[in-house]
Amino acid sequence: AVPRQEGPGRAGLTGLSCSIGENIQLLVDRPDGTYCFRLHRDRVYYLSEKLLKLAASVPRESLVAPGTCFGKFTKSQKFRLSVTALDFLAPYAKYKVWVKPGSEQSFLYGNHVLKSGLGRITESTAQYQGVVVYSMADVPLGFGVAAKSTQECRKVDPLAIVVFHQADVGEYVRNEDTLT
Amino acid sequence: MAAVRVEAVLAAAEEQEAEKRRSITVEKELELEYDLGNLLAVDRNPPPAAALRGAGPRREALLRALARDNTQLLVSRLWELPAERAGGAGGPLVAQLPEPTFRLPREKPAPKPRPPTRWEQFARLKGIRRKKKTSLVWDEQAKEWRRRWGYKRAGGDPSRAWLAEVPAGADPEEDQFARLRREKRERVARNELNRLRNLARAHRAGSAVPAAPLHPTGHQDRDELRRVARVARVSTASLGRFQPRLPKEPAEPPSRSGGKKRRFQPLLGNLAAERSRQLELLRDMGSKKPVLDITRAVNKQLRAEEAEAAAANKGKKQSKRGKRGRRQQRPGRSGKKSGGRRQPQQQKPAGGGTGG
Numbered sequence: 001a002v003p004r005q006e007g008p009g010r011a012g013l014t015g016l017s018c019s020i021g022e023n024i025q026l027l028v029d030r031p032d033g034t035y036c037f038r039l040h041r042d043r044v045y046y047l048s049e050k051l052l053k054l055a056a057s058v059p060r061e062s063l064v065a066p067g068t069c070f071g072k073f074t075k076s077q078k079f080r081l082s083v084t085a086l087d088f089l090a091p092y093a094k095y096k097v098w099v100k101p102g103s104e105q106s107f108l109y110g111n112h113v114l115k116s117g118l119g120r121i122t123e124s125t126a127q128y129q130g131v132v133v134y135s136m137a138d139v140p141l142g143f144g145v146a147a148k149s150t151q152e153c154r155k156v157d158p159l160a161i162v163v164f165h166q167a168d169v170g171e172y173v174r175n176e177d178t179l180t
Numbered sequence: 181m182a183a184v185r186v187e188a189v190l191a192a193a194e195e196q197e198a199e200k201r202r203s204i205t206v207e208k209e210l211e212l213e214y215d216l217g218n219l220l221a222v223d224r225n226p227p228p229a230a231a232l233r234g235a236g237p238r239r240e241a242l243l244r245a246l247a248r249d250n251t252q253l254l255v256s257r258l259w260e261l262p263a264e265r266a267g268g269a270g271g272p273l274v275a276q277l278p279e280p281t282f283r284l285p286r287e288k289p290a291p292k293p294r295p296p297t298r299w300e301q302f303a304r305l306k307g308i309r310r311k312k313k314t315s316l317v318w319d320e321q322a323k324e325w326r327r328r329w330g331y332k333r334a335g336g337d338p339s340r341a342w343l344a345e346v347p348a349g350a351d352p353e354e355d356q357f358a359r360l361r362r363e364k365r366e367r368v369a370r371n372e373l374n375r376l377r378n379l380a381r382a383h384r385a386g387s388a389v390p391a392a393p394l395h396p397t398g399h400q401d402r403d404e405l406r407r408v409a410r411v412a413r414v415s416t417a418s419l420g421r422f423q424p425r426l427p428k429e430p431a432e433p434p435s436r437s438g439g440k441k442r443r444f445q446p447l448l449g450n451l452a453a454e455r456s457r458q459l460e461l462l463r464d465m466g467s468k469k470p471v472l473d474i475t476r477a478v479n480k481q482l483r484a485e486e487a488e489a490a491a492a493n494k495g496k497k498q499s500k501r502g503k504r505g506r507r508q509q510r511p512g513r514s515g516k517k518s519g520g521r522r523q524p525q526q527q528k529p530a531g532g533g534t535g536g
Contacts, residue, residue: 025462034451037458039444049451056447 023092040065043072043180044079046088065180081130081143083167084179090140093132095122097144097163104135108170113144113163115156125150131163142168204256206249214257217280221254295385297378 027035027046034049040063047055047067055066070085081089099107103117119136127149133141144163153162171179213222223246231242261275296304303309316325317334326334344356392400394408410432414420425431445454 025459028455028458028462034455036451036454038447053448 023094026092027088037070038066039073043082044070046070046085069180081166082179083142083169083171086132086140086142086167086169089143090132095125095129095131095146096134097121097125097131097146098134098136098138099141101136104141107133107141107165108168110165110168110170110174112147112161112165114158115153115160115162116158118153118162121146121150121153121162123150127152130166133163133168140169142166142170204252206252208249208253212250212253214254215280215282216257216261217277218282218284219254219258219277220280220282221250221257223250292386294382297381298374 038045045067051067068084069082071079071081098119100117100119107113125146129146131144131146133144135141143166147161147164210225263273263275265271266274317328319326319334413423
């Protein structure tokens with residue numbers, strides 16, 4: 001089998017660390033085994049060493065997805081986080097946003113979060129910081145990017161966007177075919 | 181009835197005799213060429229081309245007949261050779277073959293000339309030629325001609341030498357015999373090493389594949405020509421980016437090894453090293469300290485510029501002083517340099533260094 005390429009390097013790790021901060025090293029440095037990131041056809045996958053060795057025996061063209069897809073590199077080499085990483089990244093998130101029950105459904109349909117739907121937000125969130133979106137019952141709903149810093153969020157009017165939508169768990173239903 | 185049968189039998193017998201005779205004699209247009217020393221017979225008669233075309237039993241039969249006829253002729257010739265009984269009266273009949281006339285081609289390829297050794301290269305460079313040496317040397321002590329080297333050589337047996345002078349500057353306690361033996365061993369080892377090195381060099385040179393020529397030779401196949409064309413296209417100042425392509429020429433596929441930014445580490449390389457590398461990367465990203473220390477960079481740049489300016493000034497002043505001036509200047513210069521650079525100059529901004 002032809003080997004795939006190795007880890008995402010600086011760009012990928014920057015993209016990941018934007019969302020969860022320093023705690024990403026807890027993903028790399030795990031006590032229960034060696035886990036690694038691998039790049040396969042522009043997507044970054046997170047898999048254990050055992051799975052890596054098994055996947056290495058599959059030809060590159062036939063391999064669909066080794067491990068869990070964390071995100072992909074777009075055509076212009078920007079890293080875009082995917083919802084399949086939610087289970088891994090949510091526990092380590094540093095910046096969180098809680099969404100009111102009314103606008104939960106709106107977010108799950110792929111819309112941005114407005115000020116009127118914002119429940120809580122972590123203190124000292126910078127603008128354009130990657131955040132994890134939770135419902136009021138502390139259920140992780142997806143990823144987003146803070147459109148305004150915490151201070152600004154307090155002052156802005158109710159219909160302004162505060163969190164840009166990036167990925168949500170509704171994609172499991174909407175994009176069932178294309179999710180890897 | 182019996183007469184008829186007898187006649188029939190006689191006729192059959194005669195036919196058989198004729199058959200045998202026919203089988204021994206072979207009619208050929210051109211005589212064969214024989215080289216009985218190599219047991220070789222060359223048949224220059226043109227074969228019936230029409231019958232040989234295409235595979236089939238007819239062709240096989242024809243070839244077999246041809247082979248049989250030629251072998252018969254060769255064997256007949258062999259029987260004409262002078263023969264004798266080997267090993268007495270009861271032994272086999274052995275023919276005496278003449279000398280072979282046909283020159284057989286080489287079985288193995290001709291040996292390639294080996295590359296010259298280091299000494300040979302040096303000698304060629306200097307124009308040193310071999311001096312013809314006599315094989316025997318007059319030994320004064322033994323009063324006879326002895327070999328130059330080897331068994332019973334001219335200088336006497338070195339292992340029986342009972343006297344070894346202590347040379348002028350040597351340590352009086354040193355064992356001279358041991359020294360001689362050691363030096364001999366070292367000489368032998370060095371010689372052997374050089375011989376092996378020459379051998380390795382020759383071997384390496386022999387196994388190196390000669391590069392295919394880039395100009396059209398007329399003996400190149402399609403893949404070679406494609407490769408050469410690609411090399412030619414890329415050999416422009418812009419590395420082939422603006423070379424026009426023929427109408428049906430396909431575009432260049434991305435190279436397997438990747439460009440500079442598309443090369444990756446192996447898939448299953450040292451995983452522990454990978455983990456530590458990633459953690460270090462994360463640590464650097466997480467820490468607030470910038471990778472480039474501005475102050476240090478600025479100071480380094482200033483120092484470099486000042487050194488340059490000083491060297492330029494010195495060059496102007498020194499053109500008339502010559503060697504002595506430079507020698508006198510040196511101790512003073514080094515003293516100045518160490519003292520003046522302790523304090524980094526904080527108040528100068530980054531862009532201000534160019535003025536100095």
